[in-house]
Amino acid sequence: MADDRPLWGANPASDGAIKMMAEGLQRSSQEHDVTKSPIFQEVVKHLGDQRTVLDIGAGVGRFTKPLAKIGCTIAALEPSSEMRGYLEAMIQENHLESRVTVVPDSWPAAHPVRVEVALAAFVIHFAPDPVAFARAMEEAATTRCILAVHVDPMMQFVQDIWPYFHPDQAPPRMAVFADIYPKLLAANIVANVEIIQESHGPRFRDKASVLTMLASRLDITEDAEAMARLNKLIQERQEDWGSPQPRRAAIISWAPPLNA
Numbered sequence: 001m002a003d004d005r006p007l008w009g010a011n012p013a014s015d016g017a018i019k020m021m022a023e024g025l026q027r028s029s030q031e032h033d034v035t036k037s038p039i040f041q042e043v044v045k046h047l048g049d050q051r052t053v054l055d056i057g058a059g060v061g062r063f064t065k066p067l068a069k070i071g072c073t074i075a076a077l078e079p080s081s082e083m084r085g086y087l088e089a090m091i092q093e094n095h096l097e098s099r100v101t102v103v104p105d106s107w108p109a110a111h112p113v114r115v116e117v118a119l120a121a122f123v124i125h126f127a128p129d130p131v132a133f134a135r136a137m138e139e140a141a142t143t144r145c146i147l148a149v150h151v152d153p154m155m156q157f158v159q160d161i162w163p164y165f166h167p168d169q170a171p172p173r174m175a176v177f178a179d180i181y182p183k184l185l186a187a188n189i190v191a192n193v194e195i196i197q198e199s200h201g202p203r204f205r206d207k208a209s210v211l212t213m214l215a216s217r218l219d220i221t222e223d224a225e226a227m228a229r230l231n232k233l234i235q236e237r238q239e240d241w242g243s244p245q246p247r248r249a250a251i252i253s254w255a256p257p258l259n260a
């Protein structure tokens with residue numbers, strides 16, 4: 001449940017994390033048929049005659065691409081210029097310019113958008129106020145608001161080894177379903193919930209990239225002695241960071257109030 005530790009990932013652009021995130025998302029797009037994803041199917045189920053979708057935090061376009069390919073018109077909102085580079089390349093390669101408008105903004109956005117379905121897949125945990133985030137989705141969508149959120153936190157290993165480096169600070173943590181859903185409920189957003197298996201994170205097989213990622217998360221890149229300690233931990237505890245982790249996610253789906 002929620003506690004007062006800082007949320008990691010609140011600033012995903014702070015290090016090489018965007019590149020790593022983009023690679024994980026692209027791998028997920030390539031290895032899985034996204035049209036079989038219950039997230040994709042939930043969007044399709046609620047499309048109206050206009051087939052308009054707002055893809056909030058579109059990333060590399062994992063959902064934008066297959067939705068555009070089935071004839072949806074998408075506003076793909078993405079605040080990270082680095083991530084937009086991947087998104088725009090995907091749009092060009094697939095000749096989807098007439099279907100997809102890239103919006104360089106973060107959610108809640110400054111400019112009003114009106115669509116049938118608002119989707120935010122694995123984004124709300126970056127937002128400081130999940131209720132304001134969800135309310136803005138209700139303003140934007142005429143038929144459905146759909147969130148996908150992690151049930152199991154990603155990169156639990158960062159939290160596990162945090163005390164070795166910062167014994168006086170609580171480890172940062174990622175907001176997950178157990179934090180987010182009660183806040184929505186308390187705001188009278190009562191949604192359908194489906195638990196699914198989902199994996200789109202970075203895959204930590206190679207020790208060098210694990211070292212880079214963990215050092216940046218632990219904020220020790222400038223400290224040679226701490227880096228050596230981390231390297232040792234990585235060598236000794238490969239089972240902890242290299243084993244498959246539970247990867248449950250929740251689809252939270254509801255009709256915006258005017259249409260309920």
Ligand SMILES: C[S@@+](CC[C@H](N)C(=O)[O-])C[C@H]1O[C@@H](n2cnc3c(N)ncnc32)[C@H](O)[C@@H]1O
Nearest residue numbers: 056057058059062080083106107121122123126
């Ligand atoms: C884990 S990725 C998910 C990408 C995509 N939705 C998917 O599931 O494939 C999260 C994305 O949300 C973006 N993001 C972070 N904070 C955001 C905010 N407040 N509004 C919109 N997008 C945000 C990040 O830049 C990143 O591209």
